[in-house]
Amino acid sequence: MFNSELKRGSLELLILSVLTGPRRHGYEIGKLMDQRSDGKLEFPVSTLYSILYRMEDRGWIKGRWVEKKGVRRRCYYTLTAKGRAVLEAQQKEWKDFTAAVNRVIGVSYA
Amino acid sequence: MFNSELKRGSLELLILSVLTGPRRHGYEIGKLMDQRSDGKLEFPVSTLYSILYRMEDRGWIKGRWVEKKGVRRRCYYTLTAKGRAVLEAQQKEWKDFTAAVNRVIGVSYA
DNA sequence: GAGACATACTTCGTACCACGAAGTATCGTG
DNA sequence: CACGATACTTCGTGGTACGAAGTATGTCTC
Numbered sequence: 001m002f003n004s005e006l007k008r009g010s011l012e013l014l015i016l017s018v019l020t021g022p023r024r025h026g027y028e029i030g031k032l033m034d035q036r037s038d039g040k041l042e043f044p045v046s047t048l049y050s051i052l053y054r055m056e057d058r059g060w061i062k063g064r065w066v067e068k069k070g071v072r073r074r075c076y077y078t079l080t081a082k083g084r085a086v087l088e089a090q091q092k093e094w095k096d097f098t099a100a101v102n103r104v105i106g107v108s109y110a
Numbered sequence: 111m112f113n114s115e116l117k118r119g120s121l122e123l124l125i126l127s128v129l130t131g132p133r134r135h136g137y138e139i140g141k142l143m144d145q146r147s148d149g150k151l152e153f154p155v156s157t158l159y160s161i162l163y164r165m166e167d168r169g170w171i172k173g174r175w176v177e178k179k180g181v182r183r184r185c186y187y188t189l190t191a192k193g194r195a196v197l198e199a200q201q202k203e204w205k206d207f208t209a210a211v212n213r214v215i216g217v218s219y220a
Numbered sequence: 221g222a223g224a225c226a227t228a229c230t231t232c233g234t235a236c237c238a239c240g241a242a243g244t245a246t247c248g249t250g
Numbered sequence: 251c252a253c254g255a256t257a258c259t260t261c262g263t264g265g266t267a268c269g270a271a272g273t274a275t276g277t278c279t280c
Contacts (some may be wrong), residue, residue, distance in 0.1 A: 004238050005266075006119025010211050011238080017215040026259050034212065035232090040210040047172050047238050049258065068197065072246050072257050092213065097112050098208050100150040101120050104128040106145065114267050121267080137228050157267050161227065164266090180229055182275055198240075 001040045003006055011051055012060075014041060016079065016087040019061060025074035026052055052077065060086050111150045119163055122170075123204055124151060126189065126197040129171060135184035136162055162187065170196050 018029050018036075022060040026049055034042045055061045060083035079087065128139050128146075136159055144152045165171045170193035173185045189197065 002203060002210075003119055005203030006203065006207055008118045008237070008266095009113055014214055016210065017271095025257080036214045037210045037252095040206070041214060041253065044239060045261090046240070050238075064261075070247080093112060094118065094211070094215070096150070097116050100112075100147045101124065101204070104124055104146045104151060105204070117238095118266070135228080145265070154268060155229075155233090159231095160267075163230095181274080184228065 001042065002090045007043070008058075009097075010094065011043065011047070012055065013090040015055070015088070016047075016050060016060065016083060016090065019077055019083070020087070023064075023078045025066075025076045027074070029077070055083070059083075065106040111152060117151075117153070119207075120204065121153065121157070122165065122220070123197070123200040125158075125161060125165070125169065126200065129187060129189045129193070131166045133186040135176075135186045137139075137184070138148070139187070171192075201218060 015029060018024060018032055024032065026101060029052075030043070030045065030048045052061070052063070056063055056077070059080055061077045062080050063077050065073060065075050067073045108110075124138060124143060128142055130131060132143065137155075139162075140153070140155065140158045144158070165190070166187070169190055171187045172190050173183050173187050175183060177183045177200055
């Protein structure tokens with residue numbers, strides 16, 4: 001839907017936002033993103049998982065494998081304290097950034 | 111100021127926006143961006159010029175060298191018809207994209 | 221007139237990251 | 251049992267912002 005470059009800075013923020021709710025597994029996060037944006041912010045599984053792995057490496061989220069018979073193995077993710085701090089910082093940055101861009105492109109010739 | 115990843119999708123839009131006014135040379139575009147965003151959207155010259163060259167390659171902008179004695183040589187850029195079309199498309203994309211992101215991160219748990 | 225600083229542009233290499241492709245495996249449904 | 255949905259993995263690639271280093275000229279100050 002949207003240019004990949006455009007999405008670059010906000011995919012982490014989107015996923016962190018989803019994880020403020022109950023713990024979710026990867027596939028579920030992808031589906032939720034799709035639903036909550038009316039299909040506009042859908043992204044491929046390879047992107048989704050690579051971001052999840054990266055965020056876990058950085059200690060922003062914590063994954064826990066759950067295996068039950070009759071259900072496929074799933075890795076459920078929750079936010080860590082660090083993740084919550086990063087989320088807050090990224091929210092603020094997103095807000096400031098979009099405000100700055102809007103100001104420049106809105107008043108393009110003054 | 112802002113994360114490079116965040117800026118990725120919008121630098122072209124920002125520069126195109128600046129060029130809706132009178133023709134500008136590279137250095138001038140950088141300074142204008144700095145001023146108009148209160149220093150928030152400043153970016154290094156290597157970034158600035160690489161984007162300008164790319165946009166000219168793609169036919170979005172047209173550069174013209176101006177040399178006068180007593181003034182350093184400067185390349186002044188203007189928007190092409192194609193550039194104006196791209197600007198319009200990127201403006202719309204930016205608006206739709208930020209709206210979608212805001213919707214998802216705003217209602218993070220519904 | 222020498223040194224410092226702003227102006228103005230160039231080139232090159234690097235690192236990050238979203239994505240496509242291909243694959244593995246399990247579950248439900250007709 | 252074939253097919254599609256679910257669920258995750260791995261690997262390679264290409265686009266791109268950036269840092270570093272360089273060239274060159276104008277202005278200001280002492």
